[in-house]
Amino acid sequence: MTLASREIRLKRRPVGLPKAEDFELASVALAAPQPGQVLVRNHWMSVDPYMRGRMYDRPSYVPPFGLGEALQGGAVGVVEESQSPGFSPGDLVESMFGWREAFVAPAGAVTKLPKTSAPPQAFLGILGMPGMTAYGGLLEIGQPKPGDVVFVSGAAGAVGATVCQIAKIKGCEVIGSVGSDDKAAWLKERGADAAINYKTCGDLATALKAAAPKGIDIYFDNVGGDHLEAALEAARPFARFVECGMISAYNDTTPKPAPRNLIYIVGKSLRMQGFIVTQFMGLKDQFITDMTSWIAEGRLSWQETVVEGVENAPAAFLGLFTGANTGKMLVKLA
């Protein structure tokens, strides 16, 4: 028996903002699983800003995507056939074999998901990599204390919205920056003390100063650029900058010289720190326990933006750079 699976391949390396023509749809025939292998049908796949980095051909902490090959990324699916004693048909599993409808892989390359009341796609968002990024980045790098003022950019995204809510749970004052009034309203409903629409607020540093007249103790950076400069301006002495991402720069063809006020790192004794989510894997049990409790108590929730069909995965990915998503951007495959 063979099964057809459609997949998205990287056709050429994007220059600047990626375009639909940088991707191509293809179909492959999957052979039946061999001993030690499983056949999985993906139900959900994730698109994330970090994937832009893997489209460049340059050394990084993960190798670049290969041209003409299927892209990779987080996916949640169901085992359809198993030649491994550890898996049975019907098992819900996650893998890095996203961007395709189905796949055959060694059993060791997929992970069975724990049973929770959360829907399966939550393991690509609030209970998955973006959730762990928010949890580990804020708690381990940001080290929030009750009363701290926390500024979050990309605050309606999968990571940012989770950071805002965890910061509130930890007793902080939270200011989020978002790209629409609808996102701002949702963020305030979820407990943020202030939400800045960076597209309409005028000078961002002035808007941040108005929202945080005494300054900020933590900046959770998803954006870089002007947001980072405004945060440096507003930083209190010994503030922590959690450098999660700089989406404003991911598509730059020539590097932007910014920010202009980096010297505040010296004068204000700031700490700016990047991280890789995998460094928090030791926290995974605590993460699942905390997050599922907070969800059950109604203190943590999330939004999803869902696109249907693998053929629309490139459009979903491109939408990340125009703020088309509120919360986690997902592609539903089955």
Add this chain to the structure above:
Amino acid sequence: MTLASREIRLKRRPVGLPKAEDFELASVALAAPQPGQVLVRNHWMSVDPYMRGRMYDRPSYVPPFGLGEALQGGAVGVVEESQSPGFSPGDLVESMFGWREAFVAPAGAVTKLPKTSAPPQAFLGILGMPGMTAYGGLLEIGQPKPGDVVFVSGAAGAVGATVCQIAKIKGCEVIGSVGSDDKAAWLKERGADAAINYKTCGDLATALKAAAPKGIDIYFDNVGGDHLEAALEAARPFARFVECGMISAYNDTTPKPAPRNLIYIVGKSLRMQGFIVTQFMGLKDQFITDMTSWIAEGRLSWQETVVEGVENAPAAFLGLFTGANTGKMLVKLA
């Protein structure tokens, strides 16, 4: 009895690179010390790059210098008269009453110096604020491990030269950047594995890559600007950036946007951290013990550039921005 003391006052706030005309020499008559006060004759005073920041009228971790008032800074002197039971004539003391030949002050504003075999002016350099800046910054913020590759800018200055030698004592590989071949030769004599003359090396990032082909684990930054950009390029994952100073930017009239590759903080999981030397005061006893042992063992030494007379203190200060000093820049007052 009154005593005349000459002092240097800030005449106007410098714009850009400070000029001699920004300062003025004046003479004041000192009254005899009242109960609880001491009269001190300064023998040495310090000029340091950080003082440039206090010449701006802006909020910072220390208040700005007042116009028309004597400047302040580290000084070492001898008590000439004491109306305090804690001090006797002949006591060697340090204070922040630099930029003047003598002063009368409450006894609580001066500190008796410990007896060591080091000359008194060492307490303005290797055993004083610059030494503690090097020691605390490298060990606490940089966290060096044996085998780490450490890059130091301003490596022939009072702080940088000390950082280089402590890093060697801790088993690191050390690359220093300096502004002359003489400074480079001295640094290599003191054990540095490589010294880059940034004025003649061509592209700094290329020179650093040649000196550290596998990259760097620690960057001790005294300079900012191009040096910081080169260090970001050379950084290994999880490298630590000790943000001690950015002398290249202290005289900017419009802030320079730099560096262009700050995004490496995210991709390489870097930590960039500023600090104030006072945060290391808890380490002071350990600092004096370590430093005096290393000096006695011949593992740590220093150079001084000495200017004579309070009237020449402004020239000594200006010389910091053109690299006129090798090691600690000092003014001898008596």
